[in-house]
Amino acid sequence: MKNISAVYPGSFDPPTNGHIDIIKRAAKIFSEVVVAVTHNCNKHHMFSLEERVDMMSRSVSEIKIVKVSSFSGLLVDYLDKTESFCIVRGLRALSDFEYEFQMALMNRKLKRDVETIFLVPDQEYTFLSSSTVREIASLGGDFKNFVPAPVYEKIIKIKGK
Ligand code: ADP
Numbered sequence: 001m002k003n004i005s006a007v008y009p010g011s012f013d014p015p016t017n018g019h020i021d022i023i024k025r026a027a028k029i030f031s032e033v034v035v036a037v038t039h040n041c042n043k044h045h046m047f048s049l050e051e052r053v054d055m056m057s058r059s060v061s062e063i064k065i066v067k068v069s070s071f072s073g074l075l076v077d078y079l080d081k082t083e084s085f086c087i088v089r090g091l092r093a094l095s096d097f098e099y100e101f102q103m104a105l106m107n108r109k110l111k112r113d114v115e116t117i118f119l120v121p122d123q124e125y126t127f128l129s130s131s132t133v134r135e136i137a138s139l140g141g142d143f144k145n146f147v148p149a150p151v152y153e154k155i156i157k158i159k160g161k
Contacts, residue, residue: 002031003031004030004031004084004086005030005031005032005033005034005082005083005084005086006026006029006030006032006033006034006084006086006087006088006117007033007034007036007075007078007079007082007084007086007087007088008022008023008026008033008034008035008036008087008088008089009036009037009038009071009075009078009087009089010035010036010037010038011037011038011040011043011045011052011130012035012037012052012055012056012130013045013046013047013052013130013134014046014047014052014055014130014133014134014147014151014154014155015052015055015056015059015130015147015148015151016125016128016129016130016133016146016147016148016151017125017128017145017146017147017148018090018092018121018125018126018128018129019056019090020059020060020148021090021121021122021125022088022090022119022121023035023060023063023066024063025119025121026088026117026119027063027065027066029117030065030086030088031065032065032066032067033063033065033066033067033088034066034067034068034069034082034084035056035060035066035067035068035069036069036070036071036075036078037049037052037053037056037068037069037070037071038070038071038072039070039071039072040072041072046134047154049070051154052070053068053069053070054154055148055150055151055154056068058148058150059148059149059150059151069082074110075087075107076107076110076111076114079111079114080111085111085113085114085115086114086115086116086117087104087107087114087115087116087117088116088117088119089103089104089116089117089118089119090118090119090120090121091118091119091120092120092121092125092126092127092128092129093126100116100118103116104116128146132146133146133147137155137159143155
């Protein structure tokens with residue numbers, strides 16, 4: 001494999017075990033994986049950008065070639081900054097496909113040599129999303145097995161306040 005760095009963008013609100021599964025798979029393929037937490041003022045997030053970056057950083061601290069960062073604006077501009085042309089995205093089910101396909105083609109229209117690499121998580125994570133974790137947590141359900149330990153601790157701490 002060539003010396004290629006990839007960017008894995010997402011809201012990660014909060015990071016889940018599904019995201020970590022994708023990051024571990026990407027880390028086996030690429031020489032460097034930059035997890036890029038998106039800052040989007042128009043989107044209402046449960047966690048601030050700093051909290052999402054912090055939770056993600058703690059969750060991937062043992063995977064050496066992974067860096068956690070954040071960006072606002074166009075992903076293709078961020079790719080230029082990081083000198084990368086590869087975007088990693090996770091595909092859980094057919095329902096993800098249409099949106100992801102549209103984004104991949106749009107990013108390629110914006111920057112011709114961009115490639116989007118889709119990775120499929122372990123079957124046990126195909127039902128998992130940040131929004132279901134937020135919902136279970138807010139309804140008092142047990143979400144411990146769905147998120148990395150630092151994320152679980154953070155949510156429990158907030159709920160305890
Ligand atoms: P976004 O708002 O950019 O969709 P998310 O944090 O929801 O941000 O997701 C980031 C990426 O991770 C997307 O490609 C999404 O399809 C993927 N993803 C989300 N949950 C899972 C999961 N359980 N398994 C695999 N990929 C996932």
